[in-house]
Amino acid sequence: MKLLDVETPAVLVDLPRLQRNIQRMADMARAAGVSLRPHTKTHKLPGIAHWQAEAGAGGITVAKVSEAEVMAASGLTDIFIANEIVVPSKARRLAALARRVRMSVGVDSREGADALSRVAVEEGVELRVLIEVNSGLNRCGVLPGAPVLELARYIKGLPGLVLEGIFTHGGHAYSATTFEQRDGIGLSEGQVMVETAGMLASQGIHLERVSVGSTPTARAASSVSGVTEVRPGNYVFYDAMQVGLGVATWDDCALRVTATVISRPDPYRAVVDAGSKVLGSDRGGNLSAVRGYGHVVEYPQGLLARLSEEHGVITFDQSSETPHIGDRITIIPGHACPVANLANHVYLVDGDRVEATWPVLGRGRVE
Ligand SMILES: Cc1ncc(COP(=O)(O)O)c(C=O)c1O
Missing domain, CATH: 3.20.20.10 (Alanine racemase)
Incomplete structure (x- = not known):
């Protein structure tokens, strides 16, 4: 399937970036001589936990007994x-x-x-x-x-x-x-x-x-x-908060939300079909370079200034290039962990291809 065939809003996990993040943290732990036990609350996906284990994680971490049940059922x-x-x-x-x-x-x-x-x-x-x-x-x-x-x-x-x-x-x-x-x-x-x-x-x-x-x-x-x-935990995906903290670059961010511009009420405002039900509303800590609710990849000068449940409002200043109605944009969220928990499934993508669609088996497992 092509990425363009995915209905928006959708949560994408960029496979090359994900694999690179998994490998780098495993290498860091190995070099420091400590065992890596990644927190899987970030992705809630047994498939990613297995990749972390294959890269050298000695075990995994979860926050809840219900998450542990999902991970154990998958063979961890x-x-x-x-x-x-x-x-x-x-x-x-x-x-x-x-x-x-x-x-x-x-x-x-x-x-x-x-x-x-x-x-x-x-x-x-x-x-x-x-x-x-x-x-x-x-x-x-x-x-x-x-x-x-x-x-x-x-x-x-x-x-x-x-x-x-x-x-x-x-x-x-x-x-x-x-x-x-x-x-x-x-x-x-x-x-x-x-x-x-x-x-x-x-x-x-x-x-x-x-x-x-x-x-x-x-x-x-x-x-x-x-x-x-x-x-x-968060390192598998990273997000705007981690970029603000200086532990990742935008290029490291593996979890991205694709959204469509559904309205251009004035020259300085674009409204997309992803709101807080997709992006969460966590904007992160102090150092955060997170302007607004996330980073708009194609229009970095745009400010994702407001979220309501089903809408994201991006504002632009006079000199900015702006998107058209029907254009797709990509958002790196402020905090990736709640985004995975809000999604029924994520699309694993490589370039413009969707390689797999994975149900987020641990989502909503909060007890
Ligand atoms: C107890 C515990 N350990 C590890 C982590 C992973 O931290 P991070 O999300 O910064 O990777 C968390 C995150 O909330 C946590 O609560």
Whole structure:
């Protein structure tokens, strides 16, 4: 099928760019001597997860037990839920998965550990856990150092649980205002984790996994000796936010939305058929060069200024070249991850050819 035969709006994944992104991150992790466990929340596509594994990823990361179920059903065998599971019903789903594949899960409280331990004993399985550490994002996680040691000791005393490691996510790098700050956050993400692991080791608790990472901090955090694993996710696609953070160029951005100009109400305005139901409405953090809601590839001077559900409004200044009604344009979204989650399927494209249409099997898997 030709790209021009695809109805718009549609979500395209550029195959050469995707493969290049997958390979580069795998090479980066290999060179740093850490194992790569990509977060698949970005694409929610088992096919891409398999390509990541073929390029050298040792396992994958997901956010939810329902995503883990989709990935396990596709044949992936080492899955980390980098999130807390605290209710018995979900812990039982985790236990069912743990009978078939190598599962691990996050924990950041005694209550959470108790819940997992109870289900592990009832179900007769061992559950591998990693303590989530708050390295500055201030979302989940216990503070580094003594609070981690205290929870680690508690978990060690519980039946059915194996303490495999510690993990953190340097997502606060998305609010960095300079590249130096971004890399400083990455370095401190790694250092804080290695120091904490060292403190536990000095008390006789040796960890197999010291897991860090986000796309903007992957390189700096993995450069810290003692880090064993890195979990970037967005890098498969990149997006305007990552370009703003200086970790990618427009040419690296593999996920693109194709849309049609449906109205030219005045010389300075073009309206396209992709709105927030396709593009999401996430515009990204501080450093972001994201002007508006995304980058218009063919008309970089245009500003995707407004989204309503079904419409995107691009504004132009007097001197700009502008598109005509019926023209197709390409948008690199502000944040690629919600876009994949909103799409029923994506088109895998190479040049002007569509090589495959893949259902986004993990979309909407939020529980
Ligand atoms: C716990 C965790 N690990 C890793 C990642 C991947 O980070 P990024 O999307 O910056 O690649 C995320 C992203 O939200 C996350 O929440």
